[in-house]
Amino acid sequence: MKLPTHKKFLSATAAASVLLLTAACGGSEEPADATPTTSETSSAAVDDNSSAAVNDGTYEGSGEYANQAGQSKVKVELTLADGKITDVEVTPQATNATSKGFQQKFASGIADEVVGKSLDELNVSKVSGSSLTSIGFNQAIDQIKADATA
Amino acid sequence: MPPPDAWQFEAIGTAWQIDTATPLTTEARDAITARIESFDAVWSRFRDDSLVSQIARSAGTWELPDEADSLLRLYAALYEITAGAVTPLIGRALSDLGYDASYSLTERVDPAPVPSWDAIVWHRPFLTNLSPVLLDVGAAGKGLLVDLLGDVLNDAGTGAYTIDGSGDVLHQSEESLRIALEHPADTSRAIGVVELGNGQALCASATNRRAWGNGLHHVLDGRTGRPTDGIIATWVIADSCMVADGLATALFLAEPTQLMPGFTYEFVRMHADGRVEWSPEFPGEVFR
Numbered sequence: 001m002k003l004p005t006h007k008k009f010l011s012a013t014a015a016a017s018v019l020l021l022t023a024a025c026g027g028s029e030e031p032a033d034a035t036p037t038t039s040e041t042s043s044a045a046v047d048d049n050s051s052a053a054v055n056d057g058t059y060e061g062s063g064e065y066a067n068q069a070g071q072s073k074v075k076v077e078l079t080l081a082d083g084k085i086t087d088v089e090v091t092p093q094a095t096n097a098t099s100k101g102f103q104q105k106f107a108s109g110i111a112d113e114v115v116g117k118s119l120d121e122l123n124v125s126k127v128s129g130s131s132l133t134s135i136g137f138n139q140a141i142d143q144i145k146a147d148a149t150a
Numbered sequence: 151m152p153p154p155d156a157w158q159f160e161a162i163g164t165a166w167q168i169d170t171a172t173p174l175t176t177e178a179r180d181a182i183t184a185r186i187e188s189f190d191a192v193w194s195r196f197r198d199d200s201l202v203s204q205i206a207r208s209a210g211t212w213e214l215p216d217e218a219d220s221l222l223r224l225y226a227a228l229y230e231i232t233a234g235a236v237t238p239l240i241g242r243a244l245s246d247l248g249y250d251a252s253y254s255l256t257e258r259v260d261p262a263p264v265p266s267w268d269a270i271v272w273h274r275p276f277l278t279n280l281s282p283v284l285l286d287v288g289a290a291g292k293g294l295l296v297d298l299l300g301d302v303l304n305d306a307g308t309g310a311y312t313i314d315g316s317g318d319v320l321h322q323s324e325e326s327l328r329i330a331l332e333h334p335a336d337t338s339r340a341i342g343v344v345e346l347g348n349g350q351a352l353c354a355s356a357t358n359r360r361a362w363g364n365g366l367h368h369v370l371d372g373r374t375g376r377p378t379d380g381i382i383a384t385w386v387i388a389d390s391c392m393v394a395d396g397l398a399t400a401l402f403l404a405e406p407t408q409l410m411p412g413f414t415y416e417f418v419r420m421h422a423d424g425r426v427e428w429s430p431e432f433p434g435e436v437f438r
Contacts, residue, residue, distance in 0.1 A: 111425065111426050111436060111438035112424070112425055113423070113424035113425065114333075114341045114342075114420070114424060114425070114426040114436060114437060114438055115333075115339070115424075115437075116333045116336070116339040116340050116341040116342070116437050117339060117340055117437045118338060118339055118340075119330055119332075119338055119339060119340055120338075122330050122340055122343060123328065124328045124329055124330040124340075124343060125327050125328055125329065126314065126319065126327065126328075126329040126330070127329065127330045127332050127340070128317060128319065128329045128330065128331055128332060128344070128352055128354040128385060129317065129331065129332025129333070129334065129337065129354050129356060129383070
């Protein structure tokens, strides 16, 4: 049997190289972006349909709306030129876009107080649950019970 | 139909069973035993000589085995999605709550706070910690080991098999496996059944059995260092036993929808009030 070799390269003096490692691998070890970007609502600039001057530029806002699936969120990006909208980009926020369809289908997948069936009624090969826990843990629990009743 | 050959053994402190069509060769069994030992020698926080125990004793940079990368990446993803609720840095807190190497099951008066992720730096294959930190990979480690044992069996040309590491099951067979979902409050009952297909893994987690003392159990919220409440049992099906294992823990701490963008999985989970939720494509039945 061959055990993997572990080398302890350096001790607490590693501060400098640790910082370098952080910078070097910060991107690769992170999962796909799961943090919705926060953005300020800029609806005032869009709602203004007449008098006040609207500065050209790109405006970003986010909105929430309720549907049968629950709350959904979108990011809206508007580009204004000469006071007119020249481009609109609507991006469903990643987590919510996924949850939308999911929650819709999901609605049926909830049941109150499931009592279940007796295992005797079922033709199964295995049982999956918590009854098989750590042997050491179970022994410790047994010991505590024994001590308590001694 | 009972499996033709079932090999039962104890390892890493729990019961295992490997079902195969024909008995495993001695070589294959030895390879399994060796793989478990090399895994345990790195990751067990229950043995003094493990690498994890060394990292808990001193700062340093440590070379980790190949499997560390997928495990730490999974943890990093779950850490981010759950804002720190799922973390491998709960070892000390878990130990201080009584779930320690000697199973004292006695809570310390002042349990350690949970360090944030930047207590470690992972740069494959090196992990660096500036101060001693006790890692606990209990959320996904056993699932990973099941996957690794699957690799061993594949390399040995085993054919169809089912590995069951006390609730972490990997099934490799054209014939699906029918498994009851044990009621967490009554082990003589099932809340449903699942049909586990070829190459699929099922992992279960429940807080009621591995529990002690005053509402203490083994699933901690990394944000508070305290045991979770609200969810009492979870089951997850995925193509990787490690992922299924990690998600089974994450579902105690996050909403299923939060985990949807990053992972492909099916699940069932039970709330403390007896309500049960499941994913729409869950390959089985919940007895409502």
